[in-house]
Amino acid sequence: MNRVTRPFHPSDLQAMVNELAPLFGDRIHLSQAVRDQHGQGEDSYGCMAPDVVFYPFCTEEVAQILEMCHRYSIPVIPYGTGTSVEGHLLALKGGVCIDLSEMDQIIEINPQDMDCRVQAGVTREELNKALRYEGLFFPIDPGANASIGGMASTRASGTNAVRYGTMREAVMGLTVVTPSGEIIRTGTRARKSAAGYDLTRMYVGAEGTLGIITEVQLRLHPVPEQIRSAVCTFDSLPGAVHTVIDAMQSAIPVARIELLNSLQMKACIRYSKLTGFEEAPTLFLEFHGSPEGVKEQVELFEEIADSHGGQQFRWAETTEERNALWEARHKAYFAAQALKPRAKAITTDVCVPISRLADCILAAEKAALETGLPCPIVGHVGDGNFHLLIVFDPENRNELHAARDLSATVVEIALAMGGTCTGEHGIGSGKKAYLRAEQGNAIEIMATLKRALDPKNIMNPGKVLDI
Known part of the structure; x- marks a missing residue:
């Protein structure tokens, strides 16, 4: 992905920095290291650094920066903690990054x-x-x-x-x-x-x-009166997915229900040094409510899981055990990357109607196996959302192309099933083509709103829509 020519003159950027310097002082950063840090997220799109980074303390300071950027037609990229995964932070046209981390009150x-x-x-x-x-x-x-x-x-x-x-x-x-x-x-x-x-x-x-x-x-x-977390392994991936579908259709108010396939469990066991867990399709569960309500939820869920090949539940009985369990789940992305030395990962995040979840996951896994790349699956499956983590060597062009083609294939599968190209990560700069495929001519209404509210196209240009 190549940077677009800057739509502003460097002297205008310098003039803006000089005018704001008395107000911001050492909260203006021009060093390459700071700029590079703000020109990438946790994705595989590389780095496109902004020209300057500002650290405001309040809304009024953000307004002063934007008023100046608007005057000089300088692009602006907001920055939070840098955890986005769809190229949201790439300074495609250079410009100003506004880091909001100091606004922490x-x-x-x-x-x-x-x-x-x-x-x-x-x-x-x-x-x-x-x-x-x-x-x-x-x-x-x-x-x-x-x-x-x-x-x-x-x-x-x-x-x-x-x-x-x-x-x-x-x-x-x-x-x-x-x-x-x-x-x-x-x-x-x-x-x-x-x-x-x-x-x-x-x-x-x-x-x-x-x-x-x-x-x-x-x-x-x-905070719920009682919180209970558990892990349940299955003989097969379809058994785990159909357990989720049946639980949702039975209106069991599960607070969390996460699916990890065999490869993702293998990665998590190694990365988080888990003991006593199997490299098998697994559901991570959490139930919230009164003791009586949680007991009823658990009994109903265990009955459904048993009918689909679910094995003995493993319960996290203490807060420490529960936190350790979910910490391992939260590190699934890094665990997946660790499967392959110096690897990067493309994270699909499609979402489909719950009745099509099993079809979509199995089709995605089949397509992944055909590439030969390690592709763990993890998902917030209670609402039909899952991630295929496509792990590849960024220096290997064949693997890079195979990973991108697989990501596109999974999106196409989800859209054909009445789903969406992104359940939670957003469009950024990486999924714009999929947005048009999903939304059709409704995208023109979005473009009309963008032009009306941001006529100079300075707000995170090149993301979501091309104007």
């Missing part, structure tokens, strides 16, 4: 209403540490310790989505800085509203292409 927690307001740079782990004294928690868990602003921008999901929903359901309102530097607030603390256009939902998932999210109003949940 929890503005307010409202225990009685079960909501809070945070700056965009607050990470989900920091937020949950602050909430533990209130008997509340923020359930969206994409695995990485991502920032709340980044999670809102990519409409993140994760292991708890099957019960608690995604960022779409969690976000109640936003503070956004528009491309021209205007500050707006969307939504309220009310649990529902019929007032005007739903601008909150428009910015959630826009991937920084319409403005920069600087504050987020979040819906919270009470």
